[in-house]
Amino acid sequence: MNNTAAIAAGWLEPGEAEVAATFAGLVGASPLDRARAVGEGRRGLDRTFIQRAAAAGLFGQTIGAGGIARACIVAEQWGRTASPEPWLETNVVIEALSGAGVFAAGAGAGRAAILSDLQAGRALASWASGDLPGFWGRDDGVVATEAADGFVLNGELSAVVHADSVDWILLAARDAGSFSQFLLPARATGVSFAPLNSLDITRPSLNVRLDNVRLDAAALVGARGAARGGAVADIARQVQVALPLAVSQSIGAMRAVVDTAVAHARARVAFGRPIGSFQAVKHMLVDASLGIEMSAAMRDAAARAVAAGQDDAAEIVSMAKAFVARTGIDVAHAAWQVLGGMAYMWENDFHLYLRRLTADAAALGGEVWHNENVVTLQEKGQ
């Protein structure tokens, strides 16, 4: 065995160490237990765990507390442990509810209570991000019509993560000649679920049917229709917050599989040598680690662009998403190859990460969508 430390594996950036230590304390000695329990259908979401995470400042107040850069660090930890909880979704919903101009007339005290429940982990939210008008997916999945003191919603949302396990679902619907966003109580009358089989078993998704679901006026989130820049502008802001976080979760997963593969390559012997001394293996792992660092560099740039409100922020977040979508899958496959037959065993955690990285790539607009978006934004002069 070679005595050089696996340098990249152990070292943390300033700011990461504190988050990593708190997170490690939170998840305990078997950090993937929750992922497996959900993935194998043995247990639902662990609400006690979520409340403990929130109390430790790692769940529902992540963006507000330290800005998007810190939220990215937290996101890496959730990704690194293949955590099943709707961390990203809940944070995006909090961001949408607390953002500028969001408290629509009549939203009142009820909204503040929802927000504080979400922040404390007492309530969970999902985001119907498979269909985002102006972005990707269908834009006529759900149609809203105005009714006495509120709205009536009809239609279907596709592939909503944890839809039947959360309390709220943020969705976009056709409304008032344009689009509006609504906060749907997941257990409202007229809501029904069709569970899907998902490659990512740690984050099951469901189609959600809405049949004459009545919402009061306070369920409207942000601008209505085309008013005040319109819901599409609100959604754009949510997407800009969501993508650096989503990408960070993928980076955490990539780090987990590459650290495992490097450790394996140092320890496993074949033909009288550790397999990591074979260049075919060594070079594959280096390229994977390069992919991680380039992904992280893109993420850093994206987080800063969003925090500073740069005019190229939309372009940078799309570039980061496209890059990480492709790289996440490549990195997972490199680790897969290096782990060999070990990777093929259900008991090995590798497949949980493979499933997640692959699902991450497809979520929130895949590589192809974001590539086209970058070109279009450039043609329009941002």
Place this chain on the structure above:
Amino acid sequence: MTMHSVSTGVEAFRAAAREWLAQNLARRSGHEERSARGLTHRTIEDIATQRALQKRVHEAGFAGITWPVEYGGQGLTAAHEAAFLEEAEPYRLPDMGIAGVVTIKVCAEVILRHASEDFKRRHLPKMLSGEEVWVEFFSDSAAGSDLAGVVTTAVRADGQGGDDWILNGEKVWSSGAYYADFGLCLARTDWDVAKHKGLTWFAVATAQPGVTVEPLREITGDIEFCREIFQNARIPDSERIGEAGSGWEVAQTALRFEREASSGSLTSVAKMPRPGPLAPDLVELAARAGRSDDGHVRQLIAKAHADDFASRALGERLARLMAAGHPAGGALISYVKLARGIVEPNHAKAAIEIGGAAAVSWAKDDRLGATFALDYLNSRVTAIAGGTNEIQRNTLGERVLGLPREPNVERNLTFRESQRRALAEST
């Protein structure tokens, strides 16, 4: 020569620089002709003009801003240098091509760290003033990646004149040597010790007897790098850099600065890059091919644009990690070199795919058209020169990921013996 005192504040220095630049240097035009491995061949006369310009920059006190005063520098801070570079941005600074960069960014760094005091006082001020242009005599025809395997040999001229060395052998691919004054030369001074123990560095004057510099035509058709033949070239011992036999330690400095020079310096204050315009060459080729609206072409353009941005953002990130004390330290630079060594050929291949016929043939007077082929032919420079992608991967795998080295077939052998065995095995 003008000396700016250390007590000169950064802003006063900036103001002096601004005034001097405006009065002495030409502004850049929108469309600069490309030189380094570019369209215009660098003639000796052109370089002479640039040397004269460099002399004026030096005399005005704007060369070697952070270098010690005794070596011709100004002894000022990195902030002073950054201020000068910011002010100089719109101007055309003296450009001595690739060798100009190598003189300051690689050779001078090695000399500062390893040469004798006399040597430094003799050469460094002239390197700053443009009087001495230096190039790398690293690779032998017989040894590139395996730099420690050079067979160019220097032996003591015992009995024939004191301390001199007699140099024989052949160096190759030395960029810009045809207009250079000195080569920083790695030679074997002992064949009967282990490979890495028998090496020594020398300054070799290109104009001295026994040295022939032969310009070589490159893959692009242009002439930039050269071959040097050494036939009993006599080198005074005072032109040795570092102890005899310590060449491999000195080489670490040389290779580190070479990697940095070809990765964009990470030691300077790194700024978060912006994406900038969409890959202009690819957009132009798509337009020429009438494929600007083709979905596949747009994907290729976006991918190249993102890869380019990622490799620049990587430089900023790694500079930050190094400053924060990442234990792999300078080895991280190899990530940037490798990233570029992968991204640049991919970009070039995308250009060919997008442009089709428009990328591979162009009208005689179409200078822009010619750049596409040129960029294509130059696209593997970073992947090969100054440590190939595979060498960067070995370094990163061992020094950053902590993976085991390959078995060393040369262990416990003298260089002479290992050469003998390798020759017996090769066909």
